[in-house]
Amino acid sequence: MSLRIRDLSVHDVRFPTSDFGDGSDAMNPDPDYSAAFAILRCDDDLTGHGMTFTIGRGTEICVRAIEAYRPLVVGRDLDEIEADLGGFWRSLAGDSQLRWLGPEKGVVHLALAAVVNAVWDLLARRAGKPLWQYLSDMTPQEIVRCVDFRHMRDALTPEAALALLEKQADGRAARRAALERDGYPAYLTSAGWIGYDEDTIRARCRAAIAGGWNHFKVKVGADLEDDLRRCRIVREEIGPDRVLMLDANQVWDVDEAIDAMRELAAFDPLFIEEPTSPDDILGHARIASAVRPIGVATGEHCQNRVIFKQLLQAGAIDYLQIDGCRLGGVNEVIAVLLLAAHFGVPVCPHAGGVGLCEHVQHFSAFDFVCVSGSLDGRLIEFADHLHDHFVTPVRVEKGRYRMPTAPGFGTEMKAESLAQFAWPDGPVWRQRLSQGE
Amino acid sequence: MSLRIRDLSVHDVRFPTSDFGDGSDAMNPDPDYSAAFAILRCDDDLTGHGMTFTIGRGTEICVRAIEAYRPLVVGRDLDEIEADLGGFWRSLAGDSQLRWLGPEKGVVHLALAAVVNAVWDLLARRAGKPLWQYLSDMTPQEIVRCVDFRHMRDALTPEAALALLEKQADGRAARRAALERDGYPAYLTSAGWIGYDEDTIRARCRAAIAGGWNHFKVKVGADLEDDLRRCRIVREEIGPDRVLMLDANQVWDVDEAIDAMRELAAFDPLFIEEPTSPDDILGHARIASAVRPIGVATGEHCQNRVIFKQLLQAGAIDYLQIDGCRLGGVNEVIAVLLLAAHFGVPVCPHAGGVGLCEHVQHFSAFDFVCVSGSLDGRLIEFADHLHDHFVTPVRVEKGRYRMPTAPGFGTEMKAESLAQFAWPDGPVWRQRLSQGE
Numbered sequence: 001m002s003l004r005i006r007d008l009s010v011h012d013v014r015f016p017t018s019d020f021g022d023g024s025d026a027m028n029p030d031p032d033y034s035a036a037f038a039i040l041r042c043d044d045d046l047t048g049h050g051m052t053f054t055i056g057r058g059t060e061i062c063v064r065a066i067e068a069y070r071p072l073v074v075g076r077d078l079d080e081i082e083a084d085l086g087g088f089w090r091s092l093a094g095d096s097q098l099r100w101l102g103p104e105k106g107v108v109h110l111a112l113a114a115v116v117n118a119v120w121d122l123l124a125r126r127a128g129k130p131l132w133q134y135l136s137d138m139t140p141q142e143i144v145r146c147v148d149f150r151h152m153r154d155a156l157t158p159e160a161a162l163a164l165l166e167k168q169a170d171g172r173a174a175r176r177a178a179l180e181r182d183g184y185p186a187y188l189t190s191a192g193w194i195g196y197d198e199d200t201i202r203a204r205c206r207a208a209i210a211g212g213w214n215h216f217k218v219k220v221g222a223d224l225e226d227d228l229r230r231c232r233i234v235r236e237e238i239g240p241d242r243v244l245m246l247d248a249n250q251v252w253d254v255d256e257a258i259d260a261m262r263e264l265a266a267f268d269p270l271f272i273e274e275p276t277s278p279d280d281i282l283g284h285a286r287i288a289s290a291v292r293p294i295g296v297a298t299g300e301h302c303q304n305r306v307i308f309k310q311l312l313q314a315g316a317i318d319y320l321q322i323d324g325c326r327l328g329g330v331n332e333v334i335a336v337l338l339l340a341a342h343f344g345v346p347v348c349p350h351a352g353g354v355g356l357c358e359h360v361q362h363f364s365a366f367d368f369v370c371v372s373g374s375l376d377g378r379l380i381e382f383a384d385h386l387h388d389h390f391v392t393p394v395r396v397e398k399g400r401y402r403m404p405t406a407p408g409f410g411t412e413m414k415a416e417s418l419a420q421f422a423w424p425d426g427p428v429w430r431q432r433l434s435q436g437e
Numbered sequence: 438m439s440l441r442i443r444d445l446s447v448h449d450v451r452f453p454t455s456d457f458g459d460g461s462d463a464m465n466p467d468p469d470y471s472a473a474f475a476i477l478r479c480d481d482d483l484t485g486h487g488m489t490f491t492i493g494r495g496t497e498i499c500v501r502a503i504e505a506y507r508p509l510v511v512g513r514d515l516d517e518i519e520a521d522l523g524g525f526w527r528s529l530a531g532d533s534q535l536r537w538l539g540p541e542k543g544v545v546h547l548a549l550a551a552v553v554n555a556v557w558d559l560l561a562r563r564a565g566k567p568l569w570q571y572l573s574d575m576t577p578q579e580i581v582r583c584v585d586f587r588h589m590r591d592a593l594t595p596e597a598a599l600a601l602l603e604k605q606a607d608g609r610a611a612r613r614a615a616l617e618r619d620g621y622p623a624y625l626t627s628a629g630w631i632g633y634d635e636d637t638i639r640a641r642c643r644a645a646i647a648g649g650w651n652h653f654k655v656k657v658g659a660d661l662e663d664d665l666r667r668c669r670i671v672r673e674e675i676g677p678d679r680v681l682m683l684d685a686n687q688v689w690d691v692d693e694a695i696d697a698m699r700e701l702a703a704f705d706p707l708f709i710e711e712p713t714s715p716d717d718i719l720g721h722a723r724i725a726s727a728v729r730p731i732g733v734a735t736g737e738h739c740q741n742r743v744i745f746k747q748l749l750q751a752g753a754i755d756y757l758q759i760d761g762c763r764l765g766g767v768n769e770v771i772a773v774l775l776l777a778a779h780f781g782v783p784v785c786p787h788a789g790g791v792g793l794c795e796h797v798q799h800f801s802a803f804d805f806v807c808v809s810g811s812l813d814g815r816l817i818e819f820a821d822h823l824h825d826h827f828v829t830p831v832r833v834e835k836g837r838y839r840m841p842t843a844p845g846f847g848t849e850m851k852a853e854s855l856a857q858f859a860w861p862d863g864p865v866w867r868q869r870l871s872q873g874e
Binding site: 027028029030031032054055056057058060061062064065068095096097098099100101102103104105106107108109110149150151152153154250253254255256276277278279280281282283286301303304306307309310313314 | 464465466467468469491492493494495497498499501502505532533534535536537538539540541542543544545546547586587588589590591687690691692693713714715716717718719720723738740741743744746747750751
């Protein structure tokens with residue numbers, strides 16, 4: 001059954017998370033987790049859902065950017081898109097007038113992700129499969145054809161990508177069965193936000209341990225003395241054997257990062273995440289060589305495959321943290337998964353916020369089944385915020401994501417949430433804005 | 438006299454330049470030179486003008502982004518801004534919710550540039566000086582205080598920047614007098630657009646030679662055979678002694694660039710501009726070492742000081758091409774000029790489009806007077822499009838920019854141009870859009 005995309009609607013939805021300090025870190029003291037939410041509608045009421053993840057102000061800019069892609073997507077036929085997924089991606093990412101506003105970064109790239117992911121949601125729903133299975137049922141040739149290799153061929157050619165995928169083809173069925181049985185390992189971020197006081201941190205740690213968690217991330221970078229204090233609390237609570245990770249959210253300069261990590265090394269962290277600017281490939285490489293054996297992780301703010309390519313070429317990262325809404329949608333995520341596998345670096349997706357966990361579980365599952373074939377050193381971030389607003393929220397049990405089974409991407413937000421938290425005219429915001437006056 | 442910023446208005450203005458092939462290149466076949474134009478208004482009708490440069494679709498996204506900065510700028514006092522220009526910049530660039538949408542790149546950074554530059558226009562107008570003189574009258578300490586050194590201290594500390602500026606302090610008056618007498622050298626891009634046929638190219642070259650031009654840039658990268666053909670035409674017209682530059686506008690992969698330049702080396706180009714992705718520091722470094730003695734130039738799409746820092750650290754560029762509207766306004770341009778001088782790389786600004794020449798002449802003049810103290814290897818790009826729409830258009834004579842003398846930035850667009858070319862409701866577009874129906 002061929003279907004044509006008939007309509008695009010966009011919603012600005014914001015959650016007042018800054019009220020509670022949820023998500024607070026050294027760079028972002030008061031995030032209101034938000035989304036510009038794109039819904040594509042086909043002839044027979046099949047819908048596809050995609051989103052940008054934002055933290056409040058400026059979501060309206062993303063709404064406008066998603067609308068700018070309307071003429072490039074409305075009217076297109078799903079069969080034609082499916083027959084040339086790489087060409088479809090290039091036709092959007094390569095629109096020269098919109099590309100000028102990035103290129104391939106910032107608001108236009110965030111909006112591209114929302115539109116591209118909504119199309120993949122349509123395709124997976126139409127096929128009756130959760131996205132990770134839809135991807136995992138593609139042949140190696142089909143997967144390679146999803147990728148725009150422009151500006152990455154010096155690191156990975158289509159031929160090398162194909163060989164890498166073919167090498168993993170035999171074990172697909174067994175790995176898929178293992179995922180369906182055991183789930184995918186996760187780690188928890190919700191314990192160590194900078195805005196939390198000591199009692200909250202201790203209570204969160206104890207609850208997490210009781211819930212079966214073994215990995216804990218602490219936010220650092222606002223003030224070194226306070227970082228040491230909170231790391232000491234978390235290490236006391238989790239004991240010597242559970243895993244501690246640190247996250248500086250980009251606030252340090254290169255030498256500051258190296259100096260701070262000399263002190264924080266006392267708490268035996270697995271990695272330091274975002275030690276400096278996400279644009280600084282050479283800086284990450286210097287930090288990585290200075291802080292070994294502590295690892296370096298980054299990616300939630302890395303704009304595209306070209307930055308990830310270089311981080312890998314330079315040996316600058318030990319953990320690659322893709323984001324489901326910052327790379328230009330599924331096609332570019334596949335490109336980065338292929339690069340990471342080629343360089344032998346584990347992918348540990350960024351998640352949390354709103355909707356990010358729902359996205360990345362598909363990518364990690366696909367990575368395991370088809371690309372890297374491995375779980376070694378791999379974990380998906382988890383934060384227990386705002387899942388109730390989704391029609392098919394993630395299921396996480398005993399520190400593992402349970403594989404999604406509903407057809408599609410699983411990123412459809414409930415209609416009542418879109419309405420309640422609509423900005424600025426939904427009831428939640430109308431009330432708050434009138435109180436502020 | 439203290440003044441407060443009372444209002445911000447934003448205009449979407451587009452010129453249908455794609456009708457004539459002006460500005461056409463391998464990546465951008467049909468640009469409509471455009472701008473999201475910001476006007477700040479103070480109590481006594483002093484106005485400050487700033488803009489993003491865009492190429493058509495998506496300008497409305499930049500309009501929305503400029504409006505998002507409104508609460509951060511309207512209501513502020515010019516004296517307070519002038520007393521802490523670095524803090525002012527950080528308060529806008531560092532707004533955490535807007536920063537998330539970059540960070541420091543793409544649409545929010547383009548919009549930041551428009552707002553920040555409009556503020557500098559206000560300050561220079563109030564002082565009764567053209568911007569380059571306003572900047573050149575600052576002390577070295579004042580210049581350093583304009584810069585946010587976050588994420589660049591590993592390459593250049595505030596102390597090293599101060600020393601660099603102090604070394605040039607004595608010669609300022611003589612260099613300023615030389616500029617006022619002789620102007621600043623320029624080169625011409627208008628001859629070699631990809632959309633031009635052979636007769637147009639020859640006629641443009643001859644007219645340019647007659648006008649006193651010695652440097653000529655040719656667009657390459659769409660098709661190597663056609664590139665060779667057009668380079669042959671231009672080299673025939675300009676002779677062996679005038680200077681030829683090439684510009685690939687990002688279309689090549691790293692190895693493609695190296696291969697193509699082996700062929701194009703026959704025409705003895707000074708540099709190859711944008712051989713690959715502007716994000717690819719390591720790629721530019723590989724290309725630079727492979728094509729020497731031909732230089733590598735890039736910058737018009739480089740998003741911020743962190744990318745430029747690395748291009749310089751890696752020895753990846755021989756010419757640094759700042760853009761007046763892509764870096765985050767005057768403050769970040771100063772940061773990049775300091776980095777370039779520290780690494781001994783000449784700055785040759787990107788210009789053309791609409792308004793870009795008007796911007797960058799101030800930066801190059803300030804660079805010569807206060808920062809690098811040199812004209813060696815330095816040229817400002819020039820293209821003779823759309824200057825008539827500005828109240829104080831650039832003056833270029835015999836291949837040199839004449840120094841601007843009017844107070845301010847010189848980027849104020851005529852009110853009738855803003856009205857005529859307003860998109861989509863100005864008369865020019867209303868007529869075109871109704872014809873298209």
